[in-house]
Amino acid sequence: MKKRRLSREKFDVLKELANIGVGNALTSLSKMLNEEKVEMEVPEADLAPLQDIPDLLGGAELPVAGIYIESHGDIGLTILFVLSLDSAYKLISALLPDSQGELDEMGRSVLLEVGNILTGSYLNAFSIMTDSRMLPSPPKIAVDMSGAIISTVIAEARIVDDEVVILKTSLNSQQSNISGHILILPDRGSLKKIFTLLGVR
Amino acid sequence: MQTLKVKIADLAVLRERGILLTVGLGSCVGIALHDAENKVGGLAHILLSCSCQFENRANSFNPAKFADTAIPLLVEEMEKQGGKRSRMRAKIAGGSQLFSYRQSNGVSIGERNIEAVRQTLKKLEIPIRGEDVGGNYGRTMRFFVETGKVVISTVGKGEKEL
Numbered sequence A: 001m002k003k004r005r006l007s008r009e010k011f012d013v014l015k016e017l018a019n020i021g022v023g024n025a026l027t028s029l030s031k032m033l034n035e036e037k038v039e040m041e042v043p044e045a046d047l048a049p050l051q052d053i054p055d056l057l058g059g060a061e062l063p064v065a066g067i068y069i070e071s072h073g074d075i076g077l078t079i080l081f082v083l084s085l086d087s088a089y090k091l092i093s094a095l096l097p098d099s100q101g102e103l104d105e106m107g108r109s110v111l112l113e114v115g116n117i118l119t120g121s122y123l124n125a126f127s128i129m130t131d132s133r134m135l136p137s138p139p140k141i142a143v144d145m146s147g148a149i150i151s152t153v154i155a156e157a158r159i160v161d162d163e164v165v166i167l168k169t170s171l172n173s174q175q176s177n178i179s180g181h182i183l184i185l186p187d188r189g190s191l192k193k194i195f196t197l198l199g200v201r
Numbered sequence B: 001m002q003t004l005k006v007k008i009a010d011l012a013v014l015r016e017r018g019i020l021l022t023v024g025l026g027s028c029v030g031i032a033l034h035d036a037e038n039k040v041g042g043l044a045h046i047l048l049s050c051s052c053q054f055e056n057r058a059n060s061f062n063p064a065k066f067a068d069t070a071i072p073l074l075v076e077e078m079e080k081q082g083g084k085r086s087r088m089r090a091k092i093a094g095g096s097q098l099f100s101y102r103q104s105n106g107v108s109i110g111e112r113n114i115e116a117v118r119q120t121l122k123k124l125e126i127p128i129r130g131e132d133v134g135g136n137y138g139r140t141m142r143f144f145v146e147t148g149k150v151v152i153s154t155v156g157k158g159e160k161e162l
Helices: A008-032 A050-055 A085-095 A105-130 A146-156 A188-197 B067-080 B109-123
Strands: A038-040 A044-049 A063-073 A077-084 A134-136 A140-145 A163-173 A179-186 B003-005 B010-015 B019-025 B029-035 B040-046 B088-094 B128-133 B139-144 B150-153 B159-161
Touching: A008 A038, A008 A044, A008 A105, A008 A163, A008 A179, A008 A188, A044 A050, A050 A146, A050 A163, A063 A085, A063 A105, A063 A146, A077 A085, A077 A105, A077 A146, A085 A105, A105 A134, A105 A140, A105 A179, A140 A146, A146 A179, A146 B019, A146 B109, A179 A188, B010 B067, B019 B029, B019 B040, B029 B067, B029 B109, B029 B139, B040 B067, B040 B139, B067 B109, B088 B109, B088 B139, B088 B150, B109 B128
Parallel strands: B003 B019, B088 B128
Antiparallel strands: A038 A163, A044 A163, A063 A077, A063 A134, A063 A140, A077 A179, A163 A179, B010 B040, B019 B139, B029 B040, B029 B088, B139 B150, B150 B159
16 A cells, blocks of 8 residues: 655645635636735645545535536646635626526526636646646536535546545635635646646655 | 444444434435344445546555445445345435536446446345435435435435435
């Protein structure tokens, strides 16, 4: 049985990648919200046991909206943007002032577009830093229990390790009080590529 | 009454009484096996259908992750507690497709998981006595070991008894 261990330096590099990428994404979100200030927490990079991942976002049974994008290309990443239902309603109302903020087809397509823009700006930053080509898939959305959403994403990403490298950050918009989480799951082969590209041994 | 939580890629067995609970089944499938005579119940929460593609890739192998390896292991654990395979009956739930896009070959991970669970149960000659599978929503499964009753709850789609 081979245990995978990452050095502290490697975790720091991953955190920095999350930091710059998510920072870029936040600027996009802030623009969408008429320059409202959006804050983020310092990203965490963790080696999380697979079994704990469904509970990472405040309880597996909590209803949330999850927008999920896979990026292929040189580096394989899975990105999940998760909003509490309350924040999802607020975000839809903020962007579609005439709507009721509902999670109907229109509301969902608004969230998909937000997911698209956020991950697009994240991937851009990532791509520039690592000088690699990223090919994101169209975003997908689900509104359901957070555990069901995260475990489905893990299955879709074919993650089979018992411990999963996960980059997590939380964001919060100040006036409209929209808060959400961004989870980034690099696939196994891509970790190695990231470290090689950045010259980390 | 004791409630034992079964996490993702995990399984557990109880005797006589108690509730086996697994939360947030999306494309994953929950498999409840019950031996009514000896009141032995087991619940597994599998993530993927087949260990075959992954055995060499994972840095350690957890059989509870896959349908084809988790169910035989669950049967074995139940037998240790006095269960008998020929008396076991199954109830299954999950295997949904939460996200709107399909896999390129047209079969979702959830569907593949359900199929693998059916095949494995068939091979072990364990009949399926109740199921709530497919669809596009998540499920939580509560398995009452004394009676064999399984209650499925969802977000906004109510409860269902199997």
